[in-house]
Amino acid sequence: MAGLLENQVAIITGAGRGIGAATAKLFAGHGAKVVVSDRDAEPAEAVEAAIKEAGGEAIVVPGDITDPAFPEALVKAAIDAYEKLHILVNNAGYTWDAVIHKMTDQQWHAMLEVHNTAPFRLIRAAVPYMREPAKQEKVSGQTPEPRCIVNVSSTSGVHGNAGQVNYATAKMGIIGLTKTLAKEWGQFGIRCNAVVFGMIDTRLTKPKEQGEEIEVDGQKITLGVPGAVLSMAPMLVPLGRTGTPEEAAAGIFLMALPMSSYITGHVLEVTGGFGI
Numbered sequence: 001m002a003g004l005l006e007n008q009v010a011i012i013t014g015a016g017r018g019i020g021a022a023t024a025k026l027f028a029g030h031g032a033k034v035v036v037s038d039r040d041a042e043p044a045e046a047v048e049a050a051i052k053e054a055g056g057e058a059i060v061v062p063g064d065i066t067d068p069a070f071p072e073a074l075v076k077a078a079i080d081a082y083e084k085l086h087i088l089v090n091n092a093g094y095t096w097d098a099v100i101h102k103m104t105d106q107q108w109h110a111m112l113e114v115h116n117t118a119p120f121r122l123i124r125a126a127v128p129y130m131r132e133p134a135k136q137e138k139v140s141g142q143t144p145e146p147r148c149i150v151n152v153s154s155t156s157g158v159h160g161n162a163g164q165v166n167y168a169t170a171k172m173g174i175i176g177l178t179k180t181l182a183k184e185w186g187q188f189g190i191r192c193n194a195v196v197f198g199m200i201d202t203r204l205t206k207p208k209e210q211g212e213e214i215e216v217d218g219q220k221i222t223l224g225v226p227g228a229v230l231s232m233a234p235m236l237v238p239l240g241r242t243g244t245p246e247e248a249a250a251g252i253f254l255m256a257l258p259m260s261s262y263i264t265g266h267v268l269e270v271t272g273g274f275g276i
């Protein structure tokens with residue numbers, strides 16, 4: 001059977017680890033040419049190597065998605081390598097938690113930058129290669145090629161989460177962006193959907209006490225979820241467990257499939273039922 005993403009070119013941000021890495025491998029396994037992008041070059045290169053070893057196609061474009069110049073450079077690299085662009089997955093992100101009375105402006109803005117401003121800039125950078133060819137195809141009466149955007153959100157955004165006012169606001173914001181773009185670009189056949197995750201087993205959901213860190217602008221930020229909350233997962237999640245990155249990637253894949261051609265503006269919850 002031919003791959004379900006044959007002849008599709010996909011940019012995936014934050015594809016060096018976790019959900020993004022699993023998505024890159026799944027897409028490539030289904031025939032997509034994948035642009036693996038991450039701020040950390042080394043894990044991104046490992047994902048590229050794994051894809052190639054399995055017979056897939058990929059390139060790595062390392063960089064910080066919040067650098068105002070990077071989204072255009074990323075799109076250019078994709079076009080230089082593969083000439084077209086069909087799928088954009090805005091996945092890169094992290095958490096920087098604090099209760100509101102202890103939250104700094106820097107923490108607040110960092111979350112909006114990475115989860116809202118960066119996806120906005122990346123989509124805008126893709127206009128000449130997504131919106132414009134789709135418009136040309138429409139004007140000339142051709143069947144449009146499949147094109148879509150998948151944005152990654154969170155149950156923290158949809159339902160709120162104590163200690164994450166910055167992250168929750170940003171993750172709800174990306175849903176507003178998603179629905180607006182579905183309305184702006186639907187006329188050109190370009191779909192835009194969001195996928196909401198609950199507790200997926202990546203470094204973002206390791207016990208906070210384990211001290212996984214990310215360094216942003218020279219500052220070390222502790223990632224993770226308090227162990228007490230994690231231990232409640234079996235009670236909070238109807239499926240009784242956290243999800244794997246591969247199960248999360250399947251939700252993004254579902255939204256990106258050309259056969260999902262009538263799904264747009266949708267917010268898909270891939271949560272094991274958490275929050276229903």
Ligand SMILES: NC(=O)c1ccc[n+]([C@@H]2O[C@H](COP(=O)([O-])OP(=O)(O)OC[C@H]3O[C@@H](n4cnc5c(N)ncnc54)[C@H](O)[C@@H]3O)[C@@H](O)[C@H]2O)c1
Pocket residue numbers: 013014015016017018019020037038039040043063064065066091092093094095114152153154155196197198199200201202203204205
């Ligand atoms: N893990 C979960 O339970 C969960 C739940 C809801 C939403 N999410 C979202 O899923 C997405 C992926 O997270 P994950 O759980 O796979 O975490 P992860 O830490 O395993 O992977 C995230 C990747 O994004 C990259 N990244 C972070 N900031 C970046 C930047 N400025 N520029 C480029 N790359 C950057 C990191 O280097 C990392 O490789 C994030 O948007 C996250 O908010 C995750």
